[in-house]
Amino acid sequence: MLNRDVPASPSRGKLSFDNTEIAFRHLSNADLNRAYWLFKAINNNTLVKVGPPMTNFAMKIGLPIKGIIKSTIFKQFCGGETIAECDTVIKNLAEGGVGTILDYSVEGEDDEQVFDHTRDEIIRTIVRATGDKAVPITVFKVTGVARFGLLEKLDTGATLTVEEEKEWQKVQARVLAICEKAFTAGIPVMVDAEESWIQKTIDKLALDMMRKFNQYKAIVYNTYQIYRHDKLQSLIDDVVTAKSAGFILGAKLVRGAYMEKERKRAAEMGYPSPIQPDKAATDKDYDQALRFCTDHINKVAFVAGTHNENSSRLLTELMEQKNIPHNHPHVYFSQLLGMSDNLSFNLADADYNIAKYVPYGPVKAVLPYLFRRAQENTAIAGQMSRELSLIVKEKQRRKL
Known part of the structure; x- marks a missing residue:
């Protein structure tokens, strides 16, 4: 459902990929903030390199991190x-x-x-x-x-x-x-x-x-x-x-x-x-x-x-x-x-x-897909910068 804390849509005009109101109107402010911090983290190459082996190790020895994964990167990229x-x-x-x-x-x-x-x-x-x-x-x-x-x-x-x-x-x-x-x-x-x-x-x-x-x-x-x-x-x-x-x-x-x-x-x-x-x-x-x-x-x-x-x-x-x-x-x-x-x-x-x-799919089984997403994203730094800049633009628009 559309989130009611998002300002109403302007009337339809010429197709523009810079229109952040249309791009993010399906996201609540909380969802937008989660995406912001997640993409900031993905942009950190060190975190992306050490994250997968640390996560696999934690899952293997039974540390309770499934909830953290499911509420962050899993929620961003999986249904x-x-x-x-x-x-x-x-x-x-x-x-x-x-x-x-x-x-x-x-x-x-x-x-x-x-x-x-x-x-x-x-x-x-x-x-x-x-x-x-x-x-x-x-x-x-x-x-x-x-x-x-x-x-x-x-x-x-x-x-x-x-x-x-x-x-x-x-x-x-x-x-x-x-x-x-x-x-x-x-x-x-x-x-x-x-x-x-x-x-x-x-x-x-x-x-x-x-x-x-x-x-x-x-x-x-x-x-x-x-x-x-x-x-x-x-x-x-x-x-x-x-x-x-x-x-x-x-x-x-x-x-x-x-x-x-x-x-x-x-x-x-x-x-x-x-x-x-x-x-x-x-x-x-x-x-x-x-x-x-x-x-x-x-x-x-x-x-x-x-x-x-x-x-x-x-x-x-x-x-x-x-x-x-x-x-x-x-x-x-x-x-x-x-x-x-x-x-x-x-x-x-x-x-x-x-x-x-x-x-x-099950969180543990989908981890290889999620890690590949993060690693691919760091390989296309321009795309990640674009994602972040659009999110920042929308956050600023909503403040107004």
Whole structure:
């Protein structure tokens, strides 16, 4: 629900990512203050480096810090520990015109029973989304339902053992069950991108699902990490495939999430890095991907997953130039919960389709996700400075 200690909204005007009243009107003063101190802490590189091992140690020996985590960083970036606990966040976002993408963020597991449980949990997110416009899209990671080592072996093209072949058949059955449920419910489901040395298998699996379920509507989406220098071309090639095979390509466009790990592995193993030479090259390809998708809007449904203001603004301009309605079902903007509210809520206020990733899961199981958020945030100091400056601006506005 909207907070009543926040001043009333001004009348709608031209889209501006500097409008902090619209960006933060879903936050109470207490919520805004919590975000302020949290981002200040995240900006402290020392704290971010020592925090994860100290927290893991404290959790391991049973120190009662779960409550502290849940009321601070978990509350900022996660919806709750269960789907039901996410309801408050879902309603709060919806009142600002922002949709929710429920993201079951338990990771690092390696057990068949856990994979089956994760499949069932992803299906529960689809059931929760059915009939509720506040939850327009769902998502899953293939490593949530498959062993990483198996995917890695498949990517190399090596022959599987008899047991591995059975294991792979179970993985395909889990993915099929998720996509079938999404198709029956009419709820799009995105397949998240992962490390380059398992991505080829994930890409093939996603395209196979699109051939089956995207004949008339984009149900299955694959993810293209544009910080890889080959992924713009992959997107173009997949659109050609979709046109010839008669299905709609679903594409989520992101810059990427594994840059340091990718470069380190490439250097250690002596192969060329798949990562773009610099940020400018990534930005150029990302914006070109937006141009390409809007040029082929009838055959591509895409989610622009970005915290970059320039790319977000470019997409709004491309839609205007090409007479694509703000609420066209083939175009969504997306950001993470707890970040870039100036993009999310101002886009929603201008009637664009927008949905935030809302991670959820048991606090202990979601810690790897939370630590990665903090570490990534320190790697993009400019973004954190931007977040802080906007929060400070809104705090000052409210004082007036």
